[in-house]
Amino acid sequence: MNFELSEEQKMIQQSVERFVQENYDLTNRVKISSEDPGYSQEYWTAMAELGWLGLAFSEEEGGFGGNQIDTLVLMEQFGKGLVLEPFLANIVLGGGAIKRGGSPAIKESILPNLIEGNLQVTLAYAEEQSRFDIEDVATAAREDGSNFIINGKKSMVLNAESADKIVVVTRTSGSQVDEDGISLFLVDATSKGIERENFPTVDGLRASEITFTDVEVPSGNLIGEKDKGFAILQAVVNDAILALSAEAVGAMEVLYKDTVEYTQQREQFDHPLSDFQVLQHRMVDMFMEYEQCKSLLLRATMETVQDPILAQRTVHALKHLIGKSGIFVGESAVQLHGGMGVTEELRIGHFFKRLLVIDSQFGNSDFHLDKFTSL
Amino acid sequence: MHVELNSEDLAFREEVRTFFEENKIKDGEDYFSWRESWFKKAREKGGWDVPKWPAKFGGPGWSPTQHYIWEQETARANLPFDLPFGLGMLAPILMNYGSEEQQERFLPDIRDRKVNWCQGYSEPGAGSDLANLKTKAVLSEDGTYYTVNGSKIWTTLAHMADWIFCLTRTDDSGIKQQGITFLLFPMKQEGIEVKPIITLGGSHTVNTVHFTDVKVPVENRIGEEGKGWTYAKGLLEHERTGLAGLSKSLVELEQLKDKARTIQRGNGNLMDEASYRSKVGELEIDLLATEFTELRSLASAASGGEPGPESSILKLKGTEIKQRIQKLTVEASGIYASAWGDKGAGPSFAKGGTAGYLNSRYFTIYGGASEVQKDIVAKKVLGLTTGKSK
Numbered sequence: 001m002n003f004e005l006s007e008e009q010k011m012i013q014q015s016v017e018r019f020v021q022e023n024y025d026l027t028n029r030v031k032i033s034s035e036d037p038g039y040s041q042e043y044w045t046a047m048a049e050l051g052w053l054g055l056a057f058s059e060e061e062g063g064f065g066g067n068q069i070d071t072l073v074l075m076e077q078f079g080k081g082l083v084l085e086p087f088l089a090n091i092v093l094g095g096g097a098i099k100r101g102g103s104p105a106i107k108e109s110i111l112p113n114l115i116e117g118n119l120q121v122t123l124a125y126a127e128e129q130s131r132f133d134i135e136d137v138a139t140a141a142r143e144d145g146s147n148f149i150i151n152g153k154k155s156m157v158l159n160a161e162s163a164d165k166i167v168v169v170t171r172t173s174g175s176q177v178d179e180d181g182i183s184l185f186l187v188d189a190t191s192k193g194i195e196r197e198n199f200p201t202v203d204g205l206r207a208s209e210i211t212f213t214d215v216e217v218p219s220g221n222l223i224g225e226k227d228k229g230f231a232i233l234q235a236v237v238n239d240a241i242l243a244l245s246a247e248a249v250g251a252m253e254v255l256y257k258d259t260v261e262y263t264q265q266r267e268q269f270d271h272p273l274s275d276f277q278v279l280q281h282r283m284v285d286m287f288m289e290y291e292q293c294k295s296l297l298l299r300a301t302m303e304t305v306q307d308p309i310l311a312q313r314t315v316h317a318l319k320h321l322i323g324k325s326g327i328f329v330g331e332s333a334v335q336l337h338g339g340m341g342v343t344e345e346l347r348i349g350h351f352f353k354r355l356l357v358i359d360s361q362f363g364n365s366d367f368h369l370d371k372f373t374s375l
Numbered sequence: 376m377h378v379e380l381n382s383e384d385l386a387f388r389e390e391v392r393t394f395f396e397e398n399k400i401k402d403g404e405d406y407f408s409w410r411e412s413w414f415k416k417a418r419e420k421g422g423w424d425v426p427k428w429p430a431k432f433g434g435p436g437w438s439p440t441q442h443y444i445w446e447q448e449t450a451r452a453n454l455p456f457d458l459p460f461g462l463g464m465l466a467p468i469l470m471n472y473g474s475e476e477q478q479e480r481f482l483p484d485i486r487d488r489k490v491n492w493c494q495g496y497s498e499p500g501a502g503s504d505l506a507n508l509k510t511k512a513v514l515s516e517d518g519t520y521y522t523v524n525g526s527k528i529w530t531t532l533a534h535m536a537d538w539i540f541c542l543t544r545t546d547d548s549g550i551k552q553q554g555i556t557f558l559l560f561p562m563k564q565e566g567i568e569v570k571p572i573i574t575l576g577g578s579h580t581v582n583t584v585h586f587t588d589v590k591v592p593v594e595n596r597i598g599e600e601g602k603g604w605t606y607a608k609g610l611l612e613h614e615r616t617g618l619a620g621l622s623k624s625l626v627e628l629e630q631l632k633d634k635a636r637t638i639q640r641g642n643g644n645l646m647d648e649a650s651y652r653s654k655v656g657e658l659e660i661d662l663l664a665t666e667f668t669e670l671r672s673l674a675s676a677a678s679g680g681e682p683g684p685e686s687s688i689l690k691l692k693g694t695e696i697k698q699r700i701q702k703l704t705v706e707a708s709g710i711y712a713s714a715w716g717d718k719g720a721g722p723s724f725a726k727g728g729t730a731g732y733l734n735s736r737y738f739t740i741y742g743g744a745s746e747v748q749k750d751i752v753a754k755k756v757l758g759l760t761t762g763k764s765k
Contacts, residue, residue, distance in 0.1 A: 126710050128721065128722060129639065130710075131638075131640065132710065155711070155721065156713065156714070156721075177641075199715065200715045201713040201714060202712070202713050202714070202715050202729050202733075203713065207713070207714065209721075268503050268504035268507070269503070269507075276746070278746050278749070279746065327702075334736045335736070335739060335740065335744070335745070338502050338503070338740050338744060339497070339529050339581075339737070339740055341736070341740070342574050342575055342736050342740065343572050343573065343575070344573045344577075345572070345573075349575045349733075352575070352733075353575065353733065356712070356713075356729065356732075356733075357712070359712075360705070360709070360710060360713050361713065366648075366706065370648075370649075370650060
């Protein structure tokens with residue numbers, strides 16, 4: 001048993017931590033978030049130059065041969081500052097799909113540019129009726145000679161506003177909720193027939209609804225085999241769950257520590273709030289939830305690195321706990337900060353919003369409890 | 376013991392329903408003139424414009440059962456908006472502790488919804504520990520006016536208010552609860568600065584208010600100097616009962632169920648999913664119980680007088696129920712829970728739910744945080760003291 005990070009991972013952890021401390025105070029985050037494109041191009045370029053974008057890609061792909069543990073190291077630190085740069089959308093989702101299913105030509109044209117920060121790719125998988133069922137895909141791709149024609153609508157596509165390419169999950173055969181018959185395509189975001197409706201999300205990020213009307217895509221742009229895209233989608237979604245959970249753990253650490261600090265400073269009834277046992281116990285609960293989430297995060301990540309199929313059940317367990325505990329920690333932090341916790345002025349509320357959003361992405365805590373108990 | 380409504384109560388309910396039905400806003404009708412005429416007609420019914428006021432001051436003098444019926448019906452009807460500050464918070468204080476002159480001066484405008492009031496209680500250093508307030512009021516040498524300096528926080532709708540009722544400190548030599556004086560003064564005057572606080576749901580309802588050398592004539596003081604805490608305390612208990620909002624929650628729960636039934640899941644809908652349904656069920660069970668806790672408290676008030684410490688239970692349970700309804704609304708939104716505001720995406724059921732949930736976190740903080748409410752129940756109801764009693 002060894003939970004120690006490697007020397008390289010420790011160095012990266014420290015450098016990300018420093019980056020977040022230096023660049024991600026609340027004022028700066030609010031400013032970056034409110035201006036287009038919703039993140040800092042300067043920071044994104046810096047992240048590419050520091051090699052962070054290539055950590056989880058193989059050396060042939062232009063990366064450094066790391067895995068989900070390296071992503072965990074990054075995302076946990078990102079979570080401590082609620083970093084806005086589109087790492088999840090590009091590296092875990094878009095890049096993750098191409099890494100797993102892209103043809104050699106696609107990998108070669110996309111991945112090095114992605115890793116250098118010159119190109120952006122996202123993943124369009126959810127639909128209005130699908131809720132959290134990733135196999136529920138109505139958007140259709142019809143074969144037409146050497147092309148496919150895509151029609152349908154995708155929902156809550158992260159960072160689509162800035163994406164140059166979109167990996168779109170389509171139905172090529174079977175019924176709407178079959179795992180078989182799902183195919184993934186890489187399309188240009190500016191293709192004829194694509195319409196993006198962009199909007200901000202609760203946590204200050206950006207997402208889009210995307211309509212596809214007779215969008216032509218060459219069959220060479222298939223990501224993985226035709227009809228067999230589900231396995232890739234599931235693997236990418238699992239990676240996204242691990243990454244978001246790591247971010248959530250970072251955010252929960254900030255919330256419980258800020259709360260401990262605040263209650264020691266704030267005085268009511270002639271005592272610091274932290275003197276009151278009822279508040280102490282609530283903070284102990286917050287701390288315990290954080291530690292338990294961290295444990296399950298490590299477990300699910302290490303199991304996934306060993307065998308992603310066997311790890312599926314633990315990934316469901318993780319997302320359930322992260323959703324439930326994240327909201328408990330967020331609500332508790334707000335409650336213990338009193339009125340100030342409900343304002344935009346303290347960072348507490350912003351971290352709480354992020355945890356709320358994380359629960360709503362890639363399946364909420366109820367959804368994963370149901371999956372967990374039925375496996 | 377019985378819970379059925381008697382024939383008189385049933386007739387009353389019918390009368391209320393008919394009144395609401397006959398006075399609904401019509402298509403194309405101007406909202407504010409409708410609102411004005413609604414209150415006028417309600418007044419002609421015999422004080423229905425001020426249902427909670429005692430008969431002596433023009434209220435309808437209803438029985439607790441009639442009040443309960445009114446609450447239930449108003450939660451379902453689309454009534455003109457009303458604000459609680461003047462009508463429900465200041466008016467009872469004026470009636471109990473104000474001079475006849477003050478009652479004549481302020482109550483008519485409150486009743487006519489002519490003057491908007493705000494409540495100047497909490498301060499940056501006085502939240503749960505309200506008695507710790509520091510806003511200073513100094514009496515002039517000739518004894519004709521006070522000069523007020525200090526800051527209030529969480530002042531709801533201060534930016535729309537014409538007047539404020541305000542707790543100030545006139546003496547800090549004794550215990551905190553002594554030396555507090557209750558003053559009334561206009562908001563639109565030199566020396567008052569209102570600054571917005573934006574809450575997590577992205578809205579501006581609360582404010583900070585700063586007073587610099589605000590002059591308040593001594594005739595605007597309620598009761599005696601230094602006795603303000605006693606006057607305000609009775610009102611806080613009123614406020615806590617009102618905050619439970621159970622009738623509204625019952626309606627909102629029904630709306631939530633209707634909404635969940637429109638969200639298709641396989642061959643059924645969201646209410647067919649065991650995890651979601653059981654949470655809705657648990658919520659409804661708590662609501663059924665709390666509704667009767669409220670009725671019991673109303674009945675004891677009818678035979679006794681002021682609502683007592685049991686009102687703390689209602690605030691605790693009622694606000695928690697309201698938050699859980701909001702949380703389930705967010706969960707119903709599914710992937711659209713993260714879409715923000717009107718600009719957000721997705722079907723109409725998903726819009727606005729998350730902002731409502733975020734703002735609902737305030738419910739267990741304002742009007743006495745839940746932790747403080749539990750302290751009150753522990754001390755006053757269970758008779759508990761601790762070595763480190765705080």
